[in-house]
Amino acid sequence: MIISRDRAHSVLFLVMAFAALGGVFGLLDAPFVAAVQVLVYAGAIMVLFVFVIMMVNGRDARRPEKKKSVGILAAVLAMGLFAELLLAIRDIFPGMGNTGPSGRVDTAGLGSLLFGKYLYPLEITSILIIAALTGAISMAGKRGPK
Amino acid sequence: MIPAAFFLVLSIVLFVLGVAAFFIKRDLITMFLAVEVMLNSASLAFLTFAGSTASLDGQVIVFFVITVAAAEAAVGLAIILVVFKGKKSIQCDDLDVMKG
Numbered sequence: 001m002i003i004s005r006d007r008a009h010s011v012l013f014l015v016m017a018f019a020a021l022g023g024v025f026g027l028l029d030a031p032f033v034a035a036v037q038v039l040v041y042a043g044a045i046m047v048l049f050v051f052v053i054m055m056v057n058g059r060d061a062r063r064p065e066k067k068k069s070v071g072i073l074a075a076v077l078a079m080g081l082f083a084e085l086l087l088a089i090r091d092i093f094p095g096m097g098n099t100g101p102s103g104r105v106d107t108a109g110l111g112s113l114l115f116g117k118y119l120y121p122l123e124i125t126s127i128l129i130i131a132a133l134t135g136a137i138s139m140a141g142k143r144g145p146k
Numbered sequence: 147m148i149p150a151a152f153f154l155v156l157s158i159v160l161f162v163l164g165v166a167a168f169f170i171k172r173d174l175i176t177m178f179l180a181v182e183v184m185l186n187s188a189s190l191a192f193l194t195f196a197g198s199t200a201s202l203d204g205q206v207i208v209f210f211v212i213t214v215a216a217a218e219a220a221v222g223l224a225i226i227l228v229v230f231k232g233k234k235s236i237q238c239d240d241l242d243v244m245k246g
Contacts (some may be wrong), residue, residue, distance in 0.1 A: 010176050027148065030208070033205050048220065049178075055227065113202050113203065114206055132220050135221055
C-alpha cells in the first residue's frame, strides 16, 4: 500500500489485507467478528473508497512523491515507534500464553452481551451512524456552483 | 495453538505501517486508508487480548470500532469530495490555504 503509486492499486491491496485480517480474526476464536470484518470492511467501506477514487481520479493521479527527505524521516520515525511499542509490550509476553482456535466459540454469548450490557453504547452508535450519513449526504450531495 | 504475542506483534506491525504510510503518502485518500489500517490494528489488539483472557467484551469493542470506522469513512470521503470540488486536487501539498 505504501509503495504503490496508483491509488486504485493501494485500495485493492488493502482489500486483500483486510480479508486476510478477517482470517486472522477467525483464528482468534471470533468467527462472527471475522465475517463482519470481511463483509463491512473488505466489502462496504472499500467499495466506498473505490467509488470516490473513480470520481476524483484526474490528471494528478500519478504524480510522483516530491520530498524524498520526508519519506526517509517518516521511515526512521516509524522504526523508532516500532521499537518503542515492542519495548512497551515486552513485559507481558510471558503471561499471555497461547491462543488460537480452541473450539470454544460463543457467538450467542456475544449477542447477549451486545444487547444486554452494551445496549446503550449500541444505540448511541446507531445514532452516530445516522448523524454521519446525514452529514455526508448533505456535504457531498449539494450542487456546486455551475 | 499459536502464542498470543504473535498476534500482538502483528498488530504493532500493522499500526507502524499505517503511521508510516500516513506520513509518506501525499494524497488524501491514501492517508485515509492508512487511518483505516491503524484502526484495524487496534481491533486486532483488542481481539488478541479478548482471546487470551477468554472474555467476549473485546469482540463487542471491535464491533463498535468497525461501526465508527464506517461512519468515519463516510464523513471523511464526503469531505474529500468537497475538497476536490473546490480545489480540483486532493494532494495535501495543494491545500496550503492556512499556511502562514
